[in-house]
Amino acid sequence: MRLIPCLPVLLAASLAGPAVAETGTQAGFLWAAGPIAEAQRAHFLSIIGWMSVVIVPLFVALPVVLWRYRAGGPGAFRPDWGNSPLGEAVLWGVPALLVAVLGWNLWTETLRMDPYAPLGPDPLVIDVVTWNWGFVFVHGAAGVAEVDRLTIPAGRPVTLRMTSDSVMQSVFIPRLAGQLYAMPGMVTELNLAADGPGTFTGRNSQYNGPGFATQSFDVIALPAGEYDARIAQLAAMEGTLDAAGFDALKGDDAARPQGFGAVSDGFLAEIVGRYADPRMAGMVH
């Protein structure tokens, strides 16, 4: 029974683990580097705070009760005691009030943190296509694309328009944006921003076969000038990303190009269209 008082300590120790560990790029939203992850962290910590209202009393009371009412202990024995109106009111009332508060927070935060809502005016729109097992990012305005690497300008809102050319995947950038599914034949949108320059890990979090464990990409947030230089560097690359070039990408991991200097018009729509039902042509949009 000695374990029980130790529990909160153990929990705290294991939660503190990441703090003492080298954080690096592999980390979650507790090491927030953008407004979305910062809000997630704040919400996360506030819930723990509110929930301690019902959790702490249990951790305090349990050892006391076990000690006091152990067989041969000092507590009075009243085998028929099974009800008290005041107790019932507290037992139902406190959690109900707590859930009312937490529910209100949940509602407002969920609507405020809608992944479809841009984080400011004029977001940079980047198209994302995932496959088994990789990512291509299309900077539409510049007409360039990069593979397994996402370069964004630090401080500017970014909108990812995502689809999958294989199975259901989940594009996850823990320190910036959270995650949203990318699915074949559909486009979902994830909005994010990086507070400052840095390198962050992104990955697919939805199992999709043997290459899953290593299906990740680097998100590189650059100051505006360096971002433009990177785009210029991509524009100088050979090759055009079109449907055929994209399919060629999927074959050989080792020979995978790092980027494309040009992108065919409507590339995202073309990949999405691969999954349209021909019988439904003209019935959607």
Added chain:
Amino acid sequence: MTPFGLLDWSDLVFAGFLRDPSVNEAVASAAGAFAVLGAVAALVVLTVKGWWRPLWSGWLTSLDHKRIGIMYVVLGLVMFARAIAEASVMRAQQMAALGEPGFLSAEHFGQLFTTHGTIMIFFVAMPLLTGIINFVMPLQIGARDVTFPLVNAVSLALTAAGAALLMVSLVVGRFSTGGWSGYPPFTGAAFSPGEGVDYWIWAVTLSSLGSTLTGMNFAVTIYKERCPGMHLFRMPLFTWTALCTSILMIFAMAPLTVATLMLALDRYAGFHFFTAGSGGDMMNYANLFWLFGHPEVYILILPAFGVWSEVFSTFSGKTLYGYTSLVIATMCIAVLSFTVWLHHFFTMGQAASINAVFGVATMLIGVPTGVKVYDWLLTMVRGRIRFRVPLILGCYFLATFVIGGLTGVLLANPTVDYGTHNSLFLVAHFHNMLIPGLLFGMFAAIHFWFPKAFGFRLHEGLGVLSAFLWMGGFLCAFMPLYALGLMGGMRRMAQLPEGPFGPLLAVALLGALMIAAGFAVFVLQLWWSVRHRDRLAVPHGDPWDGRTLEWALPAPPPEWNFAVLPEVDRRDPFDAAKLAGIAYALPDRYEDIEMPANSAVAPALGAAAFAVAFGLVWHIWWLVAFGLAAALAAIVARSFVTETTRTIPAAHVRQVTEGWRSIARVATPCPRRAEATGANRGRARPQQ
């Protein structure tokens, strides 16, 4: 195509090792060999000991709810051994694979997490809780059996056929890599060709059919078979949770059966329910699966809540605190469980307001659950707490369950879920609910009711040792996973990147091994207790100073349970009878009792179902046809059986009953302080 469909010698797991003698294939072959040797050993023991006949007539064809319940529990424990071993292998692979591939192939790792999850849910948790309810519930309501004894046996046979399919997949072919939730289009024919997903589909389908029948059987039993005076609000809380679980089974298993059959149509017949493109909609699968999957969580946990209610009350020597509250809370949970399924895919891209509605609904479940936790704590207040194994596990459950509740409320918030979905934080959360909640609840139930089922207690010291190994093991195995998840570790990863993950993974591996060791000690405890059953015998039937009707019976109870159906006028009737000194009074008259006669229909249907499923997996169509014909023949044959019951003469009932009671009523009552010693022969001295 050969007469054996797609099946070929090269599908044997050992052929894989001969082709490619790697560590990966060696692990697979060792598992296959273990399954084969286990089966052979069982056959040899049965033959050498001459146990075939008693096995067949006493168990496999028995329609006695108690024996069916025990067989369910045995099935669950056997499958548990496999699923723990798989968990340990997965953690070992992850330890070996920091920044490199490790010793298992990614494909093999995918099979491991899929079988681990599928087995733990469908072939460990469900059989354990179904078995415990089967054994206990009819006794608690003063009934002689469930309403449909043959259906009960058929449910078990279907579940066992599904489990057998999973065991066969260790040796023949590969299993699915699609996880226990089997999301298409990954599990569709285009991305997962071959037998793997088909094994998963048919194993889960058989199990879900069995559980649907079980749910109906239990619900009708509780509605119709209660003894005189057993009003709903006089039922023990365990029976209440059994009722709620049964209702959930009836409504929740059907969407799973439908979803797996639709996926089968996609795979076998070129349908497009869930395919990418051609009009398929993979999101429908997620909805159907979790329309089952979330109520399933409460199917699993509610019976354990019932067990904890009995444990806290009995081992505090006191009535349950807040009985009505606990009943209402259980019902609230059962209803709300159907309103929250979408929280399993907050990240699928729907509107924020939809997520908000389902997030709030999810959080509402926290209210009745919180009420329950404090009701159990208050049950111990003003009691005399005795630290037997079930209570030790119960206190640990209270402390750890609130941590799982906290992380559950965190995950209920879509905002937080965007950052933790699919991560090890989620894995830690649901293991946090299912291990201290469900699994420890089932082990508490086994300790608690084992003496009732077999007539002797389990060795207390070994029980405490295994409990502490489990409790420590759980903390080590899953607390680090919360941290790993927040650090960016995802579930189902065959290898994690180098970096800060190593130390925490090492602790998690240690925890998995401790849990495995705890199970080994549990098996040792069973063996030791059987060997020394005379010392641990509790023939008078009431080793724990129980309060409900099942403790008023001898241990083990006779086939007919109650010589005369009891009449109750309050809750905890046996406790009241003991205090009044009338607990062992003799009935004034006896009648002939009709009990269901043995039937070979259930094992026949189970074997036929296995043949159909195996034939479907390997496209052996003649075997499918043969299995279906055999099943139909068994059902038709049964309809010609006119003698479905047999009569037990009143004289025999009288002889057995008076033989037991005349000894029990003069036995020396055991005080509670001697409860864990040989002085406890099952006659309790009432606590004043």
